[in-house]
Amino acid sequence: MKAPRSLPRAPRLATQPAIVTAILATALLFLLLPPVAMAPAQEDMKTLAPEALAPQSRPAARFVHDTHNEKARIDECGTCHHGTTEDGRRDATAATSEGTPCADCHAVHGGGGGGGGGGGKTGKGTPLERAYHRQCMGCHREQGKGPTTCGGCHTKA
Amino acid sequence: MQQLYNFAVGPLAWIAWAVFLGGSAWRLSSMWALARKKDMNAVAYMDVRFAARSMARWATPFATLGWRANPAVTVATFAFHTALGLLLLFAPGHAVLWDYAFGVNVWSLPEGIADTLTVLVILLCGFFAWRRLQLPTVRFVTRPMDWLVLALVAVPCITAFLAKQQIGDNLLLSTLHVLSGEATLMALPFTRLSHAIFSPFTRAYMGSEFGGVRHCPDW
Amino acid sequence: MSATEFSGIAERRIEDANLVRGVAALTRERIERVVKAVTRGEAGARLAVYHETCMRCGMCADACHYCISHDGDPTYSPVGKMEQTMWKLLRTGGKVDPDDIYGMAQIAYTECNLCRRCVHYCPVGIDTGYVMSLVRRICHRLGVVPLYIQDTAHSHSGTMNQMWVKEDEWIDSLVWQEDEARSEIPALRIPFDKEGADFLYSVIAPEPKFRTQLIYQAAVIFDQAGMDWTMPSSPGWDNSDMCMFTGDYEMMGRLKRCHFEMAQKLKVKRIVMGECGHAFRSVYDVGNRWLGWKNHPVPIVHSVEFFWELLTEGKIKLAKKFDEPVTIHDPCNIIRGRGLMDKLREVTHALCSNVVEMSPTREHNLCCCAGGGVINCGPPFKGVRLAGNKAKADQLAATGVHTVVAPCHNCHGGLEDIINHYKLGMHTKFLGDLIYDCMEKPGAA
Numbered sequence: 001m002k003a004p005r006s007l008p009r010a011p012r013l014a015t016q017p018a019i020v021t022a023i024l025a026t027a028l029l030f031l032l033l034p035p036v037a038m039a040p041a042q043e044d045m046k047t048l049a050p051e052a053l054a055p056q057s058r059p060a061a062r063f064v065h066d067t068h069n070e071k072a073r074i075d076e077c078g079t080c081h082h083g084t085t086e087d088g089r090r091d092a093t094a095a096t097s098e099g100t101p102c103a104d105c106h107a108v109h110g111g112g113g114g115g116g117g118g119g120g121k122t123g124k125g126t127p128l129e130r131a132y133h134r135q136c137m138g139c140h141r142e143q144g145k146g147p148t149t150c151g152g153c154h155t156k157a
Numbered sequence: 158m159q160q161l162y163n164f165a166v167g168p169l170a171w172i173a174w175a176v177f178l179g180g181s182a183w184r185l186s187s188m189w190a191l192a193r194k195k196d197m198n199a200v201a202y203m204d205v206r207f208a209a210r211s212m213a214r215w216a217t218p219f220a221t222l223g224w225r226a227n228p229a230v231t232v233a234t235f236a237f238h239t240a241l242g243l244l245l246l247f248a249p250g251h252a253v254l255w256d257y258a259f260g261v262n263v264w265s266l267p268e269g270i271a272d273t274l275t276v277l278v279i280l281l282c283g284f285f286a287w288r289r290l291q292l293p294t295v296r297f298v299t300r301p302m303d304w305l306v307l308a309l310v311a312v313p314c315i316t317a318f319l320a321k322q323q324i325g326d327n328l329l330l331s332t333l334h335v336l337s338g339e340a341t342l343m344a345l346p347f348t349r350l351s352h353a354i355f356s357p358f359t360r361a362y363m364g365s366e367f368g369g370v371r372h373c374p375d376w
Numbered sequence: 377m378s379a380t381e382f383s384g385i386a387e388r389r390i391e392d393a394n395l396v397r398g399v400a401a402l403t404r405e406r407i408e409r410v411v412k413a414v415t416r417g418e419a420g421a422r423l424a425v426y427h428e429t430c431m432r433c434g435m436c437a438d439a440c441h442y443c444i445s446h447d448g449d450p451t452y453s454p455v456g457k458m459e460q461t462m463w464k465l466l467r468t469g470g471k472v473d474p475d476d477i478y479g480m481a482q483i484a485y486t487e488c489n490l491c492r493r494c495v496h497y498c499p500v501g502i503d504t505g506y507v508m509s510l511v512r513r514i515c516h517r518l519g520v521v522p523l524y525i526q527d528t529a530h531s532h533s534g535t536m537n538q539m540w541v542k543e544d545e546w547i548d549s550l551v552w553q554e555d556e557a558r559s560e561i562p563a564l565r566i567p568f569d570k571e572g573a574d575f576l577y578s579v580i581a582p583e584p585k586f587r588t589q590l591i592y593q594a595a596v597i598f599d600q601a602g603m604d605w606t607m608p609s610s611p612g613w614d615n616s617d618m619c620m621f622t623g624d625y626e627m628m629g630r631l632k633r634c635h636f637e638m639a640q641k642l643k644v645k646r647i648v649m650g651e652c653g654h655a656f657r658s659v660y661d662v663g664n665r666w667l668g669w670k671n672h673p674v675p676i677v678h679s680v681e682f683f684w685e686l687l688t689e690g691k692i693k694l695a696k697k698f699d700e701p702v703t704i705h706d707p708c709n710i711i712r713g714r715g716l717m718d719k720l721r722e723v724t725h726a727l728c729s730n731v732v733e734m735s736p737t738r739e740h741n742l743c744c745c746a747g748g749g750v751i752n753c754g755p756p757f758k759g760v761r762l763a764g765n766k767a768k769a770d771q772l773a774a775t776g777v778h779t780v781v782a783p784c785h786n787c788h789g790g791l792e793d794i795i796n797h798y799k800l801g802m803h804t805k806f807l808g809d810l811i812y813d814c815m816e817k818p819g820a821a
Contacts (some may be wrong), residue, residue: 176412182461188421188424188425189421191420191421191424192420192421193703194420195418195420195421195422196420196421196422198666199422201668201670208665211501215499215501218390221433221496221497221499222439222496222497222736223438223439223496223497223498223499224499226435226438226439226497227497228434230433230435232569232670234433234499246552247543282597288433288434289432290698293382293433293436293448293449293450294437294443294448294450294453294455294456295432295433295450296450297382297450297451297452297453297459298450298455298456298463299432299454300432300458301465303432306691330606339530346608348427349428349431351428351429352431352500353429353430355425356429356499356500357427358425358499359425359429359500359502360499360501362422362501363495363501363503363659364501364604367495370661370712371661371712371713371714371715372715373712373714373715373717373739374496374709374739375495375496375501376496
């Protein structure tokens with residue numbers, strides 16, 4: 001019996017390659033876009049690559065100290081180079097800590113704090129990597145300005 | 158865009174997880190209730206021992222007739238799901254977000270391995286797409302839903318790779334990565350991706366039925 | 377390759393009087409109503425989850441003898457057949473044309489044996505046999521069932537047996553076989569309705585109808601093994617069940633109840649079933665559940681297992697062995713349905729000196745292409761079985777033997793058909809044939 005009937009047809013495949021092509025084309029577009037190039041003055045560049053975190057798995061976060069602070073309108077050193085209370089808690093009223101490497105207080109796996117004990121591998125304080133991320137990314141998010149993606153700070157040199 | 162990214166890794170992440178967890182719980186509980194109502198002639202035979210036996214068999218590459226008959230699919234399927242699971246849980250970028258948000262230090266994969274796995278998943282998505290386009294037995298039964306779920310896996314992986322390698326607009330790609338990842342998470346209970354939550358039960362049932370009633374391997 | 381290179385069932389439609397008549401009486405509204413009544417009213421989570429989580433990976437294509445025999449034609453793969461039937465019905469909510477139902481019925485009744493070989497191929501654990509049975513259920517409720525198998529279902533409801541055998545004809549057939557057998561074993565009896573016997577022996581109606589000598593052989597085996605057994609003289613003697621395969625579950629329930637209750641009325645310790653596969657599936661696996669029994673009110677034993685008992689317990693002694701090489705066909709309903717592959721081999725090796733295994737074998741063996749009610753759809757669809765099981769013909773030919781041991785009636789029918797069609801020069805044997813030939817008969821005249 002070969003009467004013309006409404007037949008169970010194969011799914012409409014004609015549209016499916018189109019979907020795939022669209023996905024691939026979009027991906028290719030991103031590939032071709034040039035990375036946003038920034039050319040800051042080299043002499044001012046801060047590179048956050050503490051020995052304690054070696055070997056670094058991502059490119060170091062880099063920024064131009066003065067330009068950043070100007071743009072961010074940061075006048076107080078203690079905004080980033082924060083001081084601590086006696087028992088090691090962050091304290092905005094305490095003496096600021098510029099000149100002291102972050103890793104001196106923030107151990108890789110936490111601990112440190114106050115005047116002593118920093119630089120070790122274990123302990124109770126905020127671990128070094130988390131401290132960096134919360135310091136930078138936390139402020140960027142709070143202010144709604146500045147990069148918060150991985151690649152926003154950890155740019156390839 | 159930066160605001161959108163911040164929203165995506167912030168409030169939207171909570172929403173995505175809530176939809177995923179709530180949706181999964183709702184789908185599983187309502188399905189179980191429906192099974193209790195309509196499928197007791199199957200549910201009654203559920204047996205933990207036979208279920209576990211069947212699951213273990215099917216979780217082992219080449220331990221079943223189906224796996225042996227389709228070696229390429231077997232290798233691809235196991236590599237795909239393993240890599241995807243490892244990346245979901247242990248990608249270094251994901252670990253940083255857990256660490257940042259909750260102060261939870263999650264073990265993470267070395268960068269090189271994570272990069273390799275990402276490329277692997279993307280290639281395997283390509284393999285699955287190739288099968289859907291080229292093999293008649295697969296093409297005949299491929300529906301738009303199948304392309305959707307493949308895309309829901311492929312897009313987060315492709316954007317993750319490009320963002321990680323800093324190819325293209327990093328902020329845009331990072332944002333797309335997070336948004337597409339969250340879309341996948343939210344879609345999981347409501348699309349064919351739901352095999353992630355349902356297939357343990359279908360496997361358990363088949364194992365129980367063949368083990369307890371039919372006394373015959375289901376592999 | 378074009379998108380519509382495979383149009384599936386539409387290109388191979390076969391005229392069947394009852395399918396034509398049934399489809400002519402359909403409306404889209406009725407189809408939608410029945411599809412919903414079955415998929416949402418009768419079925420539940422199992423169907424929904426299967427539909428949702430079938431990943432369309434196509435791995436099951438290699439499992440199906442139809443698909444293998446048609447060079448991998450995707451419209452014959454298990455998932456391809458579900459796609460053209462149940463998946464389409466669920467996707468459209470039952471909004472399909474009457475003509476679509478014609479094709480779906482043809483696929484469900486004649487292009488799937490419900491053998492479940494694809495179970496060994498599906499990582500997710502989709503039960504294609506269950507899904508195709510539900511398609512048949514829908515077709516049954518729509519009145520779209522192939523003519524020949526519908527006739528057997530009518531026979532079941534009219535006579536409680538599959539072959540329109542009247543009560544006096546049944547009794548007459550048993551007495552006739554008893555008479556025949558008494559010329560060989562003078563003291564032999566076929567005990568009717570013996571209360572409290574060790575077991576009730578039940579057969580399918582095609583035995584008295586077409587293969588009456590099988591009852592003769594069984595009687596000789598049981599008698600010479602010194603068994604305390606009985607056969608019923610009234611309805612309930614037939615353990616077969618085409619209603620299970622048409623989707624007439626209400627009638628299936630009546631049949632199984634009648635069969636179980638006959639055993640209970642006679643107070644037998646258990647039921648021994650003849651060498652039939654589908655009847656075993658119906659009694660052991662399907663009908664009991666419809667009736668609400670998780671297991672069985674009376675223990676069920678298939679002939680293969682019973683013969684194994686007789687041989688291992690020494691109730692039967694063998695005078696000789698069958699010397700020609702044989703191969704073993706594994707019927708789906710007692711292997712994948714009951715795990716009798718080892719006992720089948722032990723019995724066959726006890727009886728035959730030279731056993732050549734098929735490849736693949738045991739629970740992975742290929743289907744006969746007759747079961748699941750497909751052979752019962754009759755002459756219009758014989759060609760479907762012959763073309764659809766070239767794979768089995770190749771598998772049989774590769775053994776190089778001339779005798780196939782197949783302890784199932786449907787398998788016999790299906791295998792004999794492909795053996796003739798592909799000119800394989802083989803023939804099939806039941807275990808009962810071999811035991812009868814090889815056993816010692818101390819009571820012989």
